[in-house]
Structures are given as structure tokens and as C-alpha cells.
Amino acid sequence: MRPRSQLLRVFAAVVALGCGCGDRDEPDAKPLSATRDLGADARSRVNSFAAVPDWNSFVELLAQRHDLARELLGPHQLSYRAAISTGPVGHDPAEPLPDVPEGRPIYERFSVIDQLELRWGSTPDQPPRLHLEQHNEHEHGRALIVIDERVWSQLDGRAWLERPLEDELWQLWADDAQAAVLDLVQLAGPHVDLGPVEAIEHEGRPALRVSLRANDRPHPERTVEAPVPWRRGAKVTLRSGSIVLDRATGLWLAAQLELSWSFEDSAGRELTGSARFDGDVQIPAQAPVISPPEQSQPVPERERPELLRERLLDGLAGP
Numbered sequence: 001m002r003p004r005s006q007l008l009r010v011f012a013a014v015v016a017l018g019c020g021c022g023d024r025d026e027p028d029a030k031p032l033s034a035t036r037d038l039g040a041d042a043r044s045r046v047n048s049f050a051a052v053p054d055w056n057s058f059v060e061l062l063a064q065r066h067d068l069a070r071e072l073l074g075p076h077q078l079s080y081r082a083a084i085s086t087g088p089v090g091h092d093p094a095e096p097l098p099d100v101p102e103g104r105p106i107y108e109r110f111s112v113i114d115q116l117e118l119r120w121g122s123t124p125d126q127p128p129r130l131h132l133e134q135h136n137e138h139e140h141g142r143a144l145i146v147i148d149e150r151v152w153s154q155l156d157g158r159a160w161l162e163r164p165l166e167d168e169l170w171q172l173w174a175d176d177a178q179a180a181v182l183d184l185v186q187l188a189g190p191h192v193d194l195g196p197v198e199a200i201e202h203e204g205r206p207a208l209r210v211s212l213r214a215n216d217r218p219h220p221e222r223t224v225e226a227p228v229p230w231r232r233g234a235k236v237t238l239r240s241g242s243i244v245l246d247r248a249t250g251l252w253l254a255a256q257l258e259l260s261w262s263f264e265d266s267a268g269r270e271l272t273g274s275a276r277f278d279g280d281v282q283i284p285a286q287a288p289v290i291s292p293p294e295q296s297q298p299v300p301e302r303e304r305p306e307l308l309r310e311r312l313l314d315g316l317a318g319p
Contacts (some may be wrong), residue, residue, distance in 0.1 A: 046250035075287035086273030160296035212241030
């Protein structure tokens with residue numbers, strides 16, 4: 001059996017396309033507003049960062065989950081486009097990769113454009129209304145619609161499946177979308193520093209524009225390693241980087257990042273790659289319209305093991 005692609009592992013560590021949020025913590029079941037003053041907490045964090053900008057505080061702001069956006073921003077739309085590629089040095093991207101001797105790892109390359117749109121249509125006192133769609137140019141993708149107590153899901157353009165809303169998967173997918181900027185900033189972290197932090201107005205909202213710059217000294221302590229380690233040995237170069245943070249909440253409103261990197265594969269061969277990310281968050285005057293798909297079918301039900309066992313053994317037990 002062919003081993004799992006190292007480059008696909010690298011890609012999964014850069015942008016979480018279709019991962020179902022396997023490496024993020026479960027969302028809290030209790031609503032945030034029931035536990036503390038979210039607005040005051042958020043203002044305190046962003047005010048502290050604005051007064052004395054530092055890397056850890058910046059990362060903490062980017063790590064805020066989507067539940068905070070649902071609570072403090074209300075109805076909104078988050079979208080991004082990420083173009084990512086990696087391949088071996090010395091081989092024309094337009095040509096097939098060469099064969100390798102038996103027992104040696106094969107050459108690999110990938111190029112993908114990941115696009116996501118998340119529309120949230122509820123105020124904090126309303127049931128959830130969400131439409132999330134993520135896809136790439138290779139006909140892979142996922143979509144999710146949540147309306148009140150019903151959820152519809154679709155994978156790779158297949159039929160929509162409908163079921164009751166009984167789990168928190170939709171929150172995990174929303175957290176993935178919210179964390180897209182954080183993922184790339186953490187990849188670049190050991191190789192960049194904060195540049196100017198400027199007070200601006202962004203689409204009518206007070207905001208902070210945080211610029212990133214290449215650093216003179218690496219910061220290995222900032223490395224957030226992937227499940228299959230590769231980042232500590234990688235050299236990451238910042239081409240450009242700018243993130244706009246909402247002054248009231250610290251949530252990101254716009255982001256533009258361009259990175260390149262190089263590292264060695266398991267055979268010691270050099271690979272290079274790049275990523276270009278453009279994202280923004282819109283807060284419309286009217287809530288986005290969230291509608292169910294025109295056609296769907298119920299999710300096939302699975303019987304619990306104890307019920308299946310009871311049915312199969314019915315009549316076999318003695319009196």
C-alpha cells in the first residue's frame with residue numbers, strides 16, 4: 001500500500017481543508033454570554049495589545065473562536081481564498097515527476113486553491129442559522145447548513161443529507177474557518193516579527209492594522225509543530241503580511257498573507273512551496289439569508305449495537 005503523502009501532511013498542517021477539525025478542542029457547551037461579560041473581556045484584550053503590542057497577545061487575539069464572533073458581531077459573512085503549492089526543486093512544474101529507484105520515496109507535488117465562505121444569520125438570542133461552503137478546484141469540498149434544529153451536509157458535490165441537529169460539528173467547522181489566519185501566522189511565527197500597529201477605520205468600524213515583517217533573529221520557541229514534524233527544519237520567508245483587527249472585539253476583519261518556504265523531505269531532497277491568503281469579514285446591515293437546499297435526503301440511520309443485538313437475539317432466549 002502506498003504510504004500517505006508527506007506533502008499532503010504538510011498541506012494539512014498549513015490549511016485545514018476538509019479536516020473536520022480533528023486537532024481542535026471541543027467547543028464549550030455553555031453559551032459564552034452565560035459565563036462572563038464577553039464584550040468587556042474582548043475590549044480588555046485588544047486594549048492591552050494596542051497599548052503594548054507583543055507576539056503572544058497578537059496570537060491570542062487570532063486564536064479567539066467563532067463563538068465570540070457569533071456573540072459580539074452578530075450576523076456576518078467570513079470568506080477567504082488560499083492558493084498553496086509545494087514541489088521538489090529542480091523539476092519543471094509543467095512536466096511529470098521522474099521515477100525513483102526502488103525503495104526510495106517518490107517525488108511529490110501539489111497545488112490547490114482553497115476557497116471558503118461562511119454566512120452567519122443569527123443574533124445572539126436566536127437559534128443558529130449557518131451556511132458554510134468550502135471547496136477547491138479539484139472538485140473536493142464540503143458544505144453545511146444549520147437552521148434551528150435541522151442540519152444539512154454535503155461532501156464533494158454529492159446529494160445533500162438532512163438530519164436533526166444533535167452534535168456540535170458545525171461549531172468545529174466554524175472554528176476552523178475562524179482560525180485560518182492563525183494557522184498561517186503560526187507557520188510564519190518563528191521567522192517574522194510585528195511591524196507597525198496602526199489605528200484605522202475599516203468599513204466604518206474602528207480597527208487596528210497589524211503589519212508583519214521578516215525578522216533578523218529567528219524565534220524557534222514560537223514553532224507550532226505539525227502532527228508529522230517538518231516545521232522546525234523549514235525556512236519560511238514572509239513576502240507580505242497585514243491583518244486588520246476589530247477594535248471592539250479583537251477579531252480579524254481582513255487579512256492578506258504571502259509566504260514561501262523550503263524544507264527537506266525524508267530522502268533529504270529540497271522542496272519549496274508558497275501560500276497566498278486573502279480573507280475578509282463583512283458585517284452587513286441585514287442578516288444574510290440562510291435557506292435549506294432545494295432537495296435533500298435523510299441521513300441513513302444506524303442502529304445502536306445493543307438494539308441490534310436485542311433484535312437479532314429476539315426469541316432465542318429462554319423464558
